[in-house]
Amino acid sequence: MSVEKMDMQSPNLVNQNIEKLAELFPNCLTESAGGKAIDFDLLRQELSDAVIEGNKERYRLEWPGKKEAIVTANMPITKTLRPVREDSVDFDNTENIYIEGDNLEVLKLLQESYLNKIKMIYIDPPYNTGKDFVYKDNFTKDAHEELFESGQKDEYNQRLVVNPETAGRYHSNWLTMMYPRLKLARNLLKEDGVVFISIDENEHTNLRKVCDEIFGENNFGGEIVWKNSSRNDQDYISVQHEYIICYVKNKNANIGDWKEKKEGLEEIYKAFDGFQKIYGNDWDAVHKEGLKWYKQFPESNPIFSNKHYSWMDENGVYFPDNISGPNFGQYVYDVYHPVTNKIVKAPSRGWFCPQNKIEELISKNLVHFGKDETTVPCLKTYLRNTEYKSISSVVFKDGRVASKLLRSLFGEEVFTNPKNIDLLTNLMIAVGVREDDIVLDFFSGSATMGECVFKLNSNNKHTCRFILVQIPEDLNETLKLSTGGAKKTVARSIKLLRELDKPENICEIGKERIRRAAKKIKDETGADIDYGFRVYRLDESNMQDVYYKPHNYSQINLDLFADNVKSGRTSDDLLAQVMLDWGLPLSLKIERLEISGKEVFRVAENSLYACFDNGINEEFAKELSKDKPLRVVFRDNGFSDDTAKVNVKQLLKQLSPETDMKVI
Known part of the structure; x- marks a missing residue:
């Protein structure tokens, strides 16, 4: 009796794709020196209602290296993930995962364990500015050749290279890097899963086209224009924003009823409660004080955008909403002012509802009247009933806020351009990340998503989990390429890690951030949630x-x-x-x-x-x-x-x- 032996390698996606096609088109299955294969000439004919005689022009994105990228995504590997208990927190019980290693290889290893299990993916990949790193993937050469070509000679066999704008394959190199990673990431998403990708103007257009191909143009969920700077140092038009592109895996499974909570509401409630304590039920005085209070905020502040909520009564903060009808003269009748008992000025379009309805609203104190009958009454729209809104395509966020929050954890700036916690947490809430959902970030950087999950769980009593993946980028190599303020930040990171007696790579910053964020949130909230994380490190097979x-x-x-x-x-x-x-x-x-x-x-x-x-x-x-x-x-x-x-x-x-x- 034979005993089945485990493969101990990532799944061969080529073979899986061949089997799927063979089920649909068995006549296209053939054999080659390497085993089963697909007769592509026959397959092309099966998918056309006209005679196929050769290659034809078609609408699609092409670049040198695209076929290589497809092969790279499908090629199996024999590597593994080794647990690092000494770097972990509560290893045996936690459900959060932090993985050190090349994200392409890690995504391959996760294909079976997390197939169709990830609710949300957020990544902040290299923007291809000409100064940052991109991955150079080549699995056909041995380790020594790869190390030599990539210029990396550390123990991690990194494949990070600078991609200058002067390179002949500037955009192609970046596309070849992104394509297989996104292709593998899509497999991990649940049917109602969502992916968000941060990018700037350098590769925004190409990223949209690549995602259209991988996720399907019809599954485009929209994009957020994030104004996060006030630069005025560029020629032509000064770019002061970045993008967050969104795709869903399947719009039939995710109808996109996404809502986000308005920002600044707690501050508004607190301020108006204070005004009421001073002025009691003198609502006009409260209103005037509220108008003054709003003026302290710039127009870009979410609190200022809610300035129309400047009225208050015993039921809360509200604004007087339009009460006119949708059609001219549809509902025309007299309404009497509750104090003067005179007929109030009616809206020019007539009332928005029948007379019995508005009388009911008046009886419930839901209609706002002026001092006398000369003003048009309005409907009271309470802030508490409008706390949630559709996700906006335009977001104002000061890019310095995220850096300030991270600096508060470490006591100094140790990472450039960290992700914004509030923005990402709001996105998680809006798209329905809850209960025991899994969030994945395979360009983890400073591990912001780990802190976001802790924050979400502590505030909402969820049990969401994270998987973070980051290549252990050597900070000393990064230091050589950094300039200005970034150079000082990287130098501080290296100094900190030396003090902690840790390897001088970016993963150590991420893991330390998770530990410190966990302690901070636990101290502040006392929430009983999973604050741990298991660390795994990519390595050659056991x-x-x-x-x-x-x-x-x-x-x-x-x-x-x-x-x-x-x-x-x-x-x-x-x-x-x-x-x-x-x-x-x-x-x-x-x-x-x-x-x-x-x-x-x-x-x-x-x-x-x-x-x-x-x-x-x-x-x-x-x-x-x-x-x-x-x-x-x-x-x-x-x-x-x-x-x-x-x-x-x-x-x-x-x-x-x-x-x-x-x-x-």
């Missing part, structure tokens, strides 16, 4: 090369690999790779048990049992079967002998028929 290519080794060579697991790899390492291979989320609760003297990992109750100890035998199998695990995995050489392997498989089949057993 398995020896012989595991993937045994046919390349002779029997003499195989003797050198008596253990197909690389030396130095722990049970924690193996468990993480098994969870990814089996498509289990990395956030599942992990417990350590002892069964018949063996260390056993129990993941999410009985979802997975893993034992990587040696000497697995029939007695152990009998004890294990009592818990009826859904899945169980052992090392291939962990059994007492070959007979024990067969017997354990047979015993589990008899005593726990639902258990799926595999080996590595």
Whole structure:
């Protein structure tokens, strides 16, 4: 009886796509030297009602390297994620994930565990300004060639390169970087999932076209123009804004009924409560004081935009709304002023409702009258009933606010251009991120999204989780390319990390930010939420090369690999790779048990049992079967002998028929 062996590599998306096409067009399935393939000439003909004779012009975005980007997205890898317990907080219980590594490779590894499970993705990728880094992806060359070409020679094998505007493939390099990442990210979104992408004018147009192709033009959700600066140092038109582009995975599953809470409401309520304490029920005095109060704010402030809410009565703050009818003369009747008992001035278009309706509103004190009958009455629209509005396509945010908040955590500025917490939290609320939804940011930077999730959960009693991914960019390399204020900021980051005795890369800033933000929010709110996070680090596979290519080794060579697991790899390492291979989320609760003297990992109750100890035998199998695990995995050489392997498989089949057993 053979025991199934785990793949221990990311899914081969090419093979999956071939199988899907074969189901629809079986006649287009053919064979090649590498196995199954699609006859594209036949497929093109199947998708056309005219005879296909050759390539034709079509509407689509093309650039040098696009085919390479498609291949890059589909190519499987054998890498893994290794847990870093010493950097984590409450590793065994937390459901938040922080991953250090190249986001393209990480996205590949997450394909099965998080397929259709992410509610919202937000990313702030390199804007391609000519001075920032882009990724140079090339999986066809060995590590030494790649290190040499990319100019990176650190232990992380980074593939970050500067993409100057003078480069012949300036836009193409950036598009080739973004395409496979967005393609893989789409797979992770739930059907009603949403993606937001920050960008500036350099690649705004290209990003829209790429997203139209990947997500579908019909799934475009709109874009936010974010005014965040007041620069006046550019030629022609001074650009003082950035964009946040939005796409949904499927508009049929997400109808876009998105609302966001108006900003500044608490300040307004507090101010008018103060006026009432001074003036009592002298509502005219309260109104005059309110008008003065609003004048202190600039027009760009959300509080100022609500200045029409300057009236107040015993039911709250309101503004007198138009009460005229939609059609001229539809409802014409007399209304009497409650104090003078004279007929009030009627709106020129007539009233907006029948007489009995307006009499009811008057009886409920929902109509605003002037001092006498010479003014037109208005409907009272209370601020409490209009706290939410549709997401606006124009947002005013001072770009310095986010930096100020981050500086308050660290005591000094250690990161340039962090993301705005309030803006992102409002977006999360507006699109319906709640309960136990997952938010993903694979250009994590300073880990703003981690703080946003803590803030959201503490304020709304949700249990949302985050997955943050960031390449461990060497800050010393960044320092060499930085100028002006940015150079000073990077230098401060390096100084801080040296004081903390941490590696001098951007991931350490992100992790420290999460720890400090968690403490701050817990101290301020006392909310009982998950403040922890598990750290994983991208690395080469735990398995020896012989595991993937045994046919390349002779029997003499195989003797050198008596253990197909690389030396130095722990049970924690193996468990993480098994969870990814089996498509289990990395956030599942992990417990350590002892069964018949063996260390056993129990993941999410009985979802997975893993034992990587040696000497697995029939007695152990009998004890294990009592818990009826859904899945169980052992090392291939962990059994007492070959007979024990067969017997354990047979015993589990008899005593726990639902258990799926595999080996590595």
